[in-house]
Amino acid sequence: MTFELNILGNHTNCGDSGGCGDSGCGGSSCGSSLEGELLSSLVGGEGGCSEGPDVSSRRQFLKKASTIAFGTFTLTVLPMSVAPQSAGESAAGGALSGAKDEVLYGFLVDTNKCVGTGKCLSACRVENDVPEGYARTWVERFVHYKDGTLQVDLVPETGYAGSDLPAIDPELVDRAYFAPKLCNQCADAPCNQVCPVHASFTSPEGVELIDPERCIGCAYCVQACPYGVRFINPETSNADKCTWCYHRITKNEQPACVEACPVGARVFGRLDDPESEVSKRLATIPTSVLKEHLGTHPKLHYVGLSGEVI
């Protein structure tokens, strides 16, 4: 009941209703066995390399040496010439390739848990010095009325308790929920693709970043982002967007919005760590991504995402 009243904005502050506790993901034990199967199928099982050719002749040695030389060249010299892309590609492919020393981050938003406190929004603004009138993250409220209409609006940064927004009569509503939005950190990011000067690049951890010293402010990336998360920062004149608080996560801290969320609706962690909460939940419960048909392959996943959220 408290949840519904908050959605409809009747000024009930959820406060520290906390207790996200059981995420419902439960039995994650299946993950490890599945992973084992997947891994063995990827590497061809224990006896996968049964041929194991011996370097018994000079010809074979030369063949192998040239292969190694070519491989070294393609892995070292070529990536240097297109450094930002290759970093992104390797990071994006990290989850599949299973490279052990490669960090790859993931983000999960549970729309079933979000109660629209707005605490994530103000935390982000303070943490990242986001100018007024722009947003690195926001929360949408979807209200389905009994007469068949849908109302979509933005959760105020103060939360409904601190705003003067009129309350909605619960009797008129079929269902309502919140959808937090932030950078999707796409593995195939169109914003990165269209940047003409390598200012948009992918960190080794798969996070899309912007080089403030290189950006020319053409705004092509703003146009290319299907999720509307990019903007031209009026104070720096650079393209700007959510970085999942890159400056924090690389110090093993949580993004500001995740830390501020009182109900655990935002979950951040390492995809390359099968024991992280993100990995466990992605492995065990159905999740989805925004605008999947565009083929951007977001690393931001949603639980309980309704079809009308785009």
Add this chain to the structure above:
Amino acid sequence: MSDPSFVFPNDPHVPWSIMIVLYPYITGLVAGAFVVSALYHVFHQEVLKPVARLALVTALCFCTFATLPLLLHLHHPERAFNIMITPSATSAMSGFGIIYNFYMLLLIVEVWLVFRPEIVERANSKTGFQGRIYKLLALGNREVTATSHAADEWLIRVLAIVGIPAACVLHGYVGFLFGGVKANPWWSTALMPIIFLASAIVSGIAALIVLYLFISWRRRTPPDLACLRAMSHYLWISLVIAVSLEMLEMLHMAYESGAEWHVLSTLITEHLAVSYGLIQVLIGSLVPFLILPMAIRPSRSPRSMMWMSGFASILILVQVFAMRWNVVVGGQLFSKSFRGFVEYPVHFGGREGLFAAAVIMLLPLLGLWIASKLLPLWDADGAVS
């Protein structure tokens, strides 16, 4: 049915202004004017000889100032050269440096070769300040022989041949910049480069007709009617192709009625009702489509033909500008939430305002005027040649 009133929080800030409307408009004029000159130089359309030189110099003048709106738009213009020195291979926009510079160089060389006999002749005959300018323009080569002239003619033809695909690429890639944005259903179509190219040719021919008539009027010399008729003919054919492509794209979107059609149909019928429905389609396309065939009828009097062709050309120039506007600005008027619309506030002043846009459009004409003082765009007998 959803209430169409929600926009993402960053979407009210329309990032691409009138300057990004001007860029494809100007490059379109460049490409179109070049095509006219190529029709003479490559395809030997002798009837276009009176405007062949004018077309080439017009293309050069507009191309010279094509980057100005981009520089005014960039939030970091001081880093503009990054696009030339560290281009990203994955970005369509990074092709700009290569394509623009190649085309600009081609235009400069071709114009120089076309006017070389006159430049050399004046470098040898003129004295004083004028003489120094022509000596400078002659680049140290002060002799034109029959052999060198033949070589020049051959090179001009080669450059004109190479210039046709280059002009197509110059403008087609601008269309590709928009057509390749999958986030925007108003832009994302493979037809976009072709639509841009077709309308570029239309605008180039129309601009040349207007310039030719204006210059003839200012010089009190009658225009070559055969040339005017031929250009009007080409203009009408190009217009039919361009508008057909534009309508095909629209019809295709409407017929498919994809997921975002509800937004696009509202965009067209409400937010672009004047600039698209009234200006681009009715006034800018339909009226010239009807006027031009009447203008080029053999029984038409010269004066009447000049007025009708000129009027239709001005309308077409407005149409192409409206088309650029509707693509560039129109594509930013709806939010990526596909549930709401935003406003593009047009300012008069400022770096990206109307005044700056007007100055940018006047600068190539100023350049053309200066070029007409330096280079013989027409013969002493008055006919533009």
